Amino acid sequence: MKNFLSSFYFLSLLPLSAFSNTEPKICMVLDKAGKDDHSFNQEAYNGFQKALKSLPISKESKIIEAKDENHLNQTVRSFVKGKCSIIFAVGINNADTIKLISPQFPEQKFVVIDSNVSKKNVRSIVFKDEQGAFLMGAIAAIKSKTGSIGIIGGMNIPLIQKFETAYTAGAKYVNPKINVLIGYVGISVEAWNNPTKAQEIALSQFDQGADIIFHAAGGSGLGVFNAAEKANKKDTKKYAIGCDSNQNWIKPGMILTSMTKDIEKSVLDTIQNIIDNKFTTGLYTYEISNGGINWALDKYNKDLFTETEIIKINHIKNEIALNKIQTLSKEAKN
Known part of the structure; x- marks a missing residue:
């Protein structure tokens, strides 16, 4: 009992940084249009940035814009090598690369946004x-x-x-x-x-x-x-x-x-699943009934x-x- 209490006291004195390795490392690759496309990529980028500011994820999390198919392939492989907890590939142009690479790394978790890649280690987020x-x-x-x-x-x-x-x-x-x-x-x-x-x-x-x-x-x-x-x-x-x-x-x-399309929400939902250890693969659909699709009415x-x-x-x-x-x-x- 004494040893247990001593161990507990020692752990309580450790700085929070000592546990930082438990924070998931989130990696995302955008397609060639990039984060300033005022469209799909920018929504995903915004979700990633919100996660960095508001969720307990690693500061080593990173986001990269793929210049072309070769760069995309290299980026995804470098993410795997860098031990990313999860790898997001944004847009239909990136789906084929994940379809090719994901079976080579069965323990790596992947997320494809706006495409359906039927692989055991891939979550496919699609919108109606x-x-x-x-x-x-x-x-x-x-x-x-x-x-x-x-x-x-x-x-x-x-x-x-x-x-x-x-x-x-x-x-x-x-x-x-x-x-x-x-x-x-x-x-x-x-x-x-x-x-x-x-x-x-x-x-x-x-x-x-x-x-x-x-x-x-x-x-x-x-x-x-x-x-x-x-x-x-x-x-x-x-x-x-x-x-x-x-x-x-x-x-x-x-x-x-x-x-x-609430792409930002789909990114945040997925990252929260990783944090809560509730991440599952398969097809995830966002539509009007769950707020994933809407029409914009605002001051403009x-x-x-x-x-x-x-x-x-x-x-x-x-x-x-x-x-x-x-x-x-x-x-x-x-």
Whole structure:
């Protein structure tokens, strides 16, 4: 008993720093668009920074922007070698690398955000993009004066095709006769960071009669915002719709709303799981019903909507949350 009390007394005198090795080391790799993309990467970066300030994680935690595929591969392997408690890979461009590397390090915990990698040591965080895209289509149709709207995706891949289908379905849910123009920025990963090309496509859609354009193009979406500003005239208002994060502030009055994904929360939730020793792998889905998907209404765009329109939009949102609307169905009816 005496020895036990002596040991307890000794441990109580140790500084807190003596136990710092119990704090998890969090490592994150962003894709090429980087933390200043005003979109997906920035949301993940913000979550990481909040964790550093408010959660008990190691000060050796680090975040790196991948310059290209080789740099990404090297970064992930260096994270493994550096004994990171968990490795986040942000964005669909990084998923293939984790799919390749994760089986080589079965004891390492990985998290992929915005992609589904079915490996035993990977948590895949996905968002029901179709719910948000449907809602954006409905909002665009509610506000359109010309009966023509647009959507611009980064690449013509299944994920963005899902955006396109749901956006169109949402628009036709409100106005079955509405015209939807569709465009894609490119065919390589550069498509997610090419605002010049996105602006060119958006200006073309505006010229064809669209008065609202939704982007699902990552950093390229900034070009859609620029196009809305250039095409906007006193008698013919043109608007853009943001994606992934609340982008209303970027060009106030030009951005009708934004489809938001609570990426920041998904990062913080996962880190908290690690801290609590409750981390599990598998598929984690964020959607409207759990606050993972929403539309942004704030000081930058609230004057663009009437109370009646806001009530109608929120009604549609609630119907989606209750699974009363099939967001990927071209037959969705009001």
